[in-house]
Amino acid sequence: MNEPIIRPLLGDCREVLRTLDDESIDLIVTSPPYADQRKNTYGGIHPDDYVAWFLPIAAELQRVLKPTGTFILNIKERVVKGERHTYVLELILAMRRQGWLWTEEFIWHKKNSYPGKWPNRFRDAWERLLQFNKQRQFHMYQEAVMVPMGDWARKRLKNLSDTDKIRDESRAGSGFGKRVANWVGREKVYPTNVLHMATETRNRNHSAAFPEALPAWFIKLFTQEGDWVLDPFMGSGTTLRAAYRLRRNAIGIDIMETYYEQVKASLKDLQTPQLSLFEAQEAYEPPRPE
Numbered sequence: 001m002n003e004p005i006i007r008p009l010l011g012d013c014r015e016v017l018r019t020l021d022d023e024s025i026d027l028i029v030t031s032p033p034y035a036d037q038r039k040n041t042y043g044g045i046h047p048d049d050y051v052a053w054f055l056p057i058a059a060e061l062q063r064v065l066k067p068t069g070t071f072i073l074n075i076k077e078r079v080v081k082g083e084r085h086t087y088v089l090e091l092i093l094a095m096r097r098q099g100w101l102w103t104e105e106f107i108w109h110k111k112n113s114y115p116g117k118w119p120n121r122f123r124d125a126w127e128r129l130l131q132f133n134k135q136r137q138f139h140m141y142q143e144a145v146m147v148p149m150g151d152w153a154r155k156r157l158k159n160l161s162d163t164d165k166i167r168d169e170s171r172a173g174s175g176f177g178k179r180v181a182n183w184v185g186r187e188k189v190y191p192t193n194v195l196h197m198a199t200e201t202r203n204r205n206h207s208a209a210f211p212e213a214l215p216a217w218f219i220k221l222f223t224q225e226g227d228w229v230l231d232p233f234m235g236s237g238t239t240l241r242a243a244y245r246l247r248r249n250a251i252g253i254d255i256m257e258t259y260y261e262q263v264k265a266s267l268k269d270l271q272t273p274q275l276s277l278f279e280a281q282e283a284y285e286p287p288r289p290e
């Protein structure tokens with residue numbers, strides 16, 4: 001494949017998205033401004049107005065996404081007057097009414113969240129990664145994100161019980177069953193829907209960047225080389241860099257000129273590997289059994 005096309009764009013995504021072609025994008029991965037946070041840098045939206053603000057953007061994303069594509073939305077509700085605000089839950093319902101399927105919810109477990117003390121809760125150590133699709137059949141390359149079996153599972157598979165050797169129907173009556181013995185001799189297994197990744201603050205001039213391993217994981221799971229990835233709130237350009245390294249084409253949009261300039265500079269850097277500021281890293285760390 002040729003060198004990937006990486007296209008950072010400057011502007012308000014509510015306008016810039018209109019310039020993109022219908023059904024031209026395979027995967028959208030993004031982390032929009034959370035309600036009312038970062039007011040002093042790039043502004044925020046009042047939690048009560050969040051759904052009304054986001055829905056027209058979601059409609060444009062629906063237009064540009066291919067029918068087989070996926071939209072991953074990284075978001076977390078904040079605490080307002082002592083309780084979690086419901087704007088994320090309301091957004092999910094509103095997007096379903098808009099025609100999206102809410103296929104899955106992944107959890108990003110932030111392994112290195114800062115310690116702190118709050119009177120009525122513990123520190124936030126996870127965020128939502130909501131998966132939306134336009135239809136039930138979408139592209140998914142599960143083998144691309146398989147993880148090593150690990151010692152715990154290997155030991156477990158050495159000591160199979162009788163139930164392990166037959167299909168163990170779910171006790172909850174869900175109709176799902178498992179045959180543990182199927183996994184004997186395999187080196188890799190499918191991951192869970194919990195991603196254990198540390199936040200990264202090094203080498204980024206952005207207060208809310210996600211780790212590169214996060215978009216990289218979804219890019220591997222939902223796209224192939226040469227596909228198109230979009231981040232309508234690109235920030236420091238993490239999604240674009242992940243796409244470039246994985247040889248996918250990418251478009252990113254940001255309203256702040258400083259971020260746009262920064263992304264352009266970092267991409268130049270990336271395209272000259274010997275000068276790269278960013279370290280290659282493991283995409284996913286499987287959880288350790290207790």
Ligand SMILES: C[S@@+](CC[C@H](N)C(=O)[O-])C[C@H]1O[C@@H](n2cnc3c(N)ncnc32)[C@H](O)[C@@H]1O
Nearest residue numbers: 012013042208209210233234235236238254255
């Ligand atoms: C949470 S940050 C994204 C961080 C990004 N994932 C990263 O790793 O650096 C949200 C970004 O959205 C941008 N933004 C806010 N409103 C926007 C809009 N209407 N159109 C485009 N970008 C916007 C902000 O400037 C900010 O950089």
